[in-house]
Amino acid sequence: MHDGSGRIVVQGLSKQFGPIIAVNNLSFTVEPGSVTGFLGPNGAGKTTTLRMLLGLVRPTAGGSTINGLPFEQLGNPGRVVGAVLEAQGFHPTRTARNHLRVYATAMGVPDERADQVLALVGLSEAGHRAAGSFSLGMKQRLALATALLGDPQVLVLDEPANGLDPEGIAWLRAFLQSFARTGRTVLISSHLLAEVEQTVDQVVIISRGQTVYYGGLDYLRQSQQSRVLVQAADPQALVTKLQEAGVNAVEPTPDGRLAITGVDRKTVADTAMAAGIALYDIQQENVDLEQLFFRLTQGQYAGQQPPPGYGPPPGGGWGPPPGPGYGPPSGGYAAPTYAPPQGYPGTPPQGTPPGYAPPGYAPQGTPPQGYAAPQPGYAPPQDYVPPPVDPQQYQQQYQPQAAPPPEQPPGGGWGGNA
Numbered sequence: 001m002h003d004g005s006g007r008i009v010v011q012g013l014s015k016q017f018g019p020i021i022a023v024n025n026l027s028f029t030v031e032p033g034s035v036t037g038f039l040g041p042n043g044a045g046k047t048t049t050l051r052m053l054l055g056l057v058r059p060t061a062g063g064s065t066i067n068g069l070p071f072e073q074l075g076n077p078g079r080v081v082g083a084v085l086e087a088q089g090f091h092p093t094r095t096a097r098n099h100l101r102v103y104a105t106a107m108g109v110p111d112e113r114a115d116q117v118l119a120l121v122g123l124s125e126a127g128h129r130a131a132g133s134f135s136l137g138m139k140q141r142l143a144l145a146t147a148l149l150g151d152p153q154v155l156v157l158d159e160p161a162n163g164l165d166p167e168g169i170a171w172l173r174a175f176l177q178s179f180a181r182t183g184r185t186v187l188i189s190s191h192l193l194a195e196v197e198q199t200v201d202q203v204v205i206i207s208r209g210q211t212v213y214y215g216g217l218d219y220l221r222q223s224q225q226s227r228v229l230v231q232a233a234d235p236q237a238l239v240t241k242l243q244e245a246g247v248n249a250v251e252p253t254p255d256g257r258l259a260i261t262g263v264d265r266k267t268v269a270d271t272a273m274a275a276g277i278a279l280y281d282i283q284q285e286n287v288d289l290e291q292l293f294f295r296l297t298q299g300q301y302a303g304q305q306p307p308p309g310y311g312p313p314p315g316g317g318w319g320p321p322p323g324p325g326y327g328p329p330s331g332g333y334a335a336p337t338y339a340p341p342q343g344y345p346g347t348p349p350q351g352t353p354p355g356y357a358p359p360g361y362a363p364q365g366t367p368p369q370g371y372a373a374p375q376p377g378y379a380p381p382q383d384y385v386p387p388p389v390d391p392q393q394y395q396q397q398y399q400p401q402a403a404p405p406p407e408q409p410p411g412g413g414w415g416g417n418a
């Protein structure tokens, strides 16, 4: 019997397709009562991970459970987990309602459920139409309706916002949040942080099949320390004066400027003026979440250019951005790939055959010294505070409710493009 917790646990999950390491020792937990974003660039291994979670691909190593059991032991899995991996596969001439009834029969739920889920996703008026005539946005909704047929406790959706227009995304956000607030579990993948930023409570960010961040978005935001970039007539004198003022996080940049973390522009300018040091340029650099996401995952593609001002670290390779303010965010879990131990020569470029080490790189698949990959049973650091997980508390706090159906735009079109 499953434990009814609604918890998803992924432990040491790996998948290799021939020479390609699609997923590499991935571990994370998704708690009920929350929406978790599963993020990474194209090819990072998101779909492969979800397919392993749903018993569609056999892992090379590790495993995953839903409600404490591997997918294949869930009995009638559609009653436990609703999944959408791609919003395709509808019979083009079958009506949406009939499509749902076929699945309802297979799952052992009454026919009436088809109309209930059509209403839940705002497709009641379109139930008599052939699925083949649906726009991409409508197909996404129909796929979601199919996943909801068994009234599952867990929803797993691969790129659900793909093809949705802003109104469709807003609708999906309201729906998923209301679903999670009834104490259920939502895991959604995306390659765009901005697309899910307002929907998710926590994120698992992966790059090249490995976790690079696991935790709340708030922690990630807090880690976005801004820095002041300054060009001074006498940089060394300015460093000394700043140190005398207690500002020690000062680093030279490759273009000859100083990067100062933890102070505002005014403090730097006042310090320079008091010491009679001329400044030729001074600017505050704020890092937004999207940039941070890009940096966390930028090592994925060999040859990909980083944002302006963020070249590869000295000695080559595409390690994490150096310097203060760019370490793992406190409270969140950042995998060693994000902040490798000193001396770690970096991960070989993608496509490097296993065991082969180009000069300056460790052989692919070889953990660097001191590297401790997340192991089965890995728990986030003690100061990591996951979102509340008590379903009963949520039940009391929020009345389970369906998201309001979206307004149908004039002309009968729905969110998304055909």
Ligand SMILES: Nc1ncnc2c1ncn2[C@@H]1O[C@H](COP(=O)(O)OP(=O)(O)OP(=O)(O)O)[C@@H](O)[C@H]1O
Pocket: 017, 020, 021, 022, 040, 041, 042, 043, 044, 045, 046, 047, 048, 049, 191
């Ligand atoms: N059946 C397969 N055979 C060989 N390689 C595969 C297979 N499935 C996935 N891959 C490879 O595994 C890697 C991860 O792919 P995956 O589809 O899981 O990434 P993703 O993060 O979901 O990307 P996207 O956002 O583009 O869907 C890619 O390099 C991909 O080419």
